[in-house]
Amino acid sequence: MRAPLPRQFRYFAFVVVALVATPLVALLWRVPWSRIHELLREQVVVDALILSLVTSLIAAGTALLLGIPVALILSRMEGIKASITRALMTLPMVLPPVVGGAALLFAFGRNGVLGSSLEDVTGLVLPYSLAGVVLANTFVALPFVVLTTETALRSLDPRFELAAASLGANQTRVTMQVVLPSIKGSLVAAGVLAWARALGEFGATITFAGNVPGSTQTMPLAVFVAMETDQDAALAMSVVLILVSLTVLVALRDRWWPAR
Amino acid sequence: MPIQSSQKGAAARWVLLAVTITALLLSTSCGSPKRSLNVFVASSMTEFAEVIRVDFERKYPEIDVRLNIAGSGALVNQIVEGASADLVLLAGATHMDRLQKDGSFLRPVTIARNSLTVVMDPRIASDVNTLADLTRGDRRAAICIQGAPCGALAFAFAEASGVDLSTATREPNVKAVLARVSRGEVDFGFVYRSDAQGAQEEVIEMTGTGADAFITSYSLAVARDGQRRQDINAFADAITHERAWKVLQELGFLRP
Numbered sequence: 449m450r451a452p453l454p455r456q457f458r459y460f461a462f463v464v465v466a467l468v469a470t471p472l473v474a475l476l477w478r479v480p481w482s483r484i485h486e487l488l489r490e491q492v493v494v495d496a497l498i499l500s501l502v503t504s505l506i507a508a509g510t511a512l513l514l515g516i517p518v519a520l521i522l523s524r525m526e527g528i529k530a531s532i533t534r535a536l537m538t539l540p541m542v543l544p545p546v547v548g549g550a551a552l553l554f555a556f557g558r559n560g561v562l563g564s565s566l567e568d569v570t571g572l573v574l575p576y577s578l579a580g581v582v583l584a585n586t587f588v589a590l591p592f593v594v595l596t597t598e599t600a601l602r603s604l605d606p607r608f609e610l611a612a613a614s615l616g617a618n619q620t621r622v623t624m625q626v627v628l629p630s631i632k633g634s635l636v637a638a639g640v641l642a643w644a645r646a647l648g649e650f651g652a653t654i655t656f657a658g659n660v661p662g663s664t665q666t667m668p669l670a671v672f673v674a675m676e677t678d679q680d681a682a683l684a685m686s687v688v689l690i691l692v693s694l695t696v697l698v699a700l701r702d703r704w705w706p707a708r
Numbered sequence: 709m710p711i712q713s714s715q716k717g718a719a720a721r722w723v724l725l726a727v728t729i730t731a732l733l734l735s736t737s738c739g740s741p742k743r744s745l746n747v748f749v750a751s752s753m754t755e756f757a758e759v760i761r762v763d764f765e766r767k768y769p770e771i772d773v774r775l776n777i778a779g780s781g782a783l784v785n786q787i788v789e790g791a792s793a794d795l796v797l798l799a800g801a802t803h804m805d806r807l808q809k810d811g812s813f814l815r816p817v818t819i820a821r822n823s824l825t826v827v828m829d830p831r832i833a834s835d836v837n838t839l840a841d842l843t844r845g846d847r848r849a850a851i852c853i854q855g856a857p858c859g860a861l862a863f864a865f866a867e868a869s870g871v872d873l874s875t876a877t878r879e880p881n882v883k884a885v886l887a888r889v890s891r892g893e894v895d896f897g898f899v900y901r902s903d904a905q906g907a908q909e910e911v912i913e914m915t916g917t918g919a920d921a922f923i924t925s926y927s928l929a930v931a932r933d934g935q936r937r938q939d940i941n942a943f944a945d946a947i948t949h950e951r952a953w954k955v956l957q958e959l960g961f962l963r964p
Binding site: 553557558559575576654658659660661662663664665672673675676677679 | 779785848850855856876
């Protein structure tokens with residue numbers, strides 16, 4: 449039971465929710481529903497959908513693998529060093545994605561600082577490849593994992609891990625069996641937020657990985673291209689993106705939100 | 709506690725300072741009551757439009773020319789969806805036709821033409837003599853998206869000459885294609901002659917490909933809206949003037 453809120457808040461909230469819903473409804477209004485099946489069966493669309501799902505899932509997994517250790521360390525850091533590290537890890541979230549993509553290009557592009565030696569040694573060229581899309585997606589999704597996980601770790605009661613350690617559990621065991629399981633909810637949240645960010649990623653992907661149908665053209669890129677040639681196809685793909693995202697968020701029953 | 713609250717006070721002062729500076733900057737930049745003209749320009753005409761804008765604003769200091777530069781298809785989409793444009797400079801006939809259907813623009817005039825060309829990274833130039841050499845090995849190409857006139861032209865040419873473009877990256881406009889080639893991120897790309905001419909130092913233009921038979925024309929349409937007729941006509945005159953043609957010619961465009 450909570451104390452009642454001023455009534456005006458309810459009207460205000462209603463207006464804001466309606467404002468967010470309006471463009472989505474307007475988009476659904478314009479969708480050529482009678483042709484949607486045939487539009488979604490086109491090869492370009494199928495390729496883009498599969499590519500988007502695959503790359504966003506790999507990127508979310510990679511972001512978790514890379515982000516959790518950083519968050520663990522960061523949650524024990526204090527002072528200016530912590531602030532600088534945190535700011536650096538948050539930057540890809542705040543930067544315009546195009547800038548992130550350009551930065552990746554200067555690092556991992558064919559003429560990039562690391563990219564050219566990578567090509568010489570392994571023959572691997574990241575731009576225009578699926579790996580390049582995953583890299584771009586991971587780059588922008590990583591901050592969501594680090595921030596969400598660190599927040600959860602900082603609010604964790606230290607007595608549990610201290611108790612486990614005093615009972616003889618080694619550092620690895622404390623981390624893997626006590627600390628991480630007790631923030632499971634937040635880790636799921638971090639993964640979902642990272643996945644959502646990766647699924648919608650556009651700027652860094654087109655700048656770094658290019659726009660090659662079948663290998664780097666993800667759904668957002670395909671929608672962008674279709675807006676200039678076949679608007680109906682763009683709308684059909686947008687519907688799929690909205691449905692997939694909404695389904696996942698609803699299916700998780702708010703478990704994706706760190707506060708719960 | 710008192711220490712913390714004074715820190716908060718300091719932070720608040722910094723925020724206030726930042727807001728004040730931003731407000732001052734904004735107020736100086738839009739303080740004078742200038743009239744404005746919204747000019748939508750196909751990206752291959754970027755340099756041309758910039759030259760005309762600078763000249764025009766020198767002649768009419770009271771008019772502020774705002775250039776909106778994008779692929780022709782994107783520009784028409786913006787207008788159809790309600791963006792306000794006073795003058796529109798487009799490449800290709802399809803998008804101009806689409807704009808004409810919208811009904812808010814007067815009949816267009818053709819102001820120039822441009823032909824397609826192939827540009828390549830200087831590093832591969834010594835190994836490439838024919839079109840077939842381009843696609844040898846795992847060379848990578850950049851091309852405009854089909855919705856942009858440069859893309860429609862390039863895809864038509866590639867089909868006619870048997871160049872495989874399945875692994876080419878599709879860029880939103882011709883400047884993006886040129887940038888990919890000149891930064892060495894792809895080996896070759898399809899751009900307009902005017903773009904190749906402007907980037908002679910970074911890319912090498914391939915000759916004798918037959919791409920020059922693929923030509924697009926640029927047309928100018930002005931808004932029907934009568935309110936700013938004088939300003940609009942003045943800018944249209946600047947674009948169609950003989951002096952403007954000289955600029956176009958220097959940039960590598962062809963006579964209409």
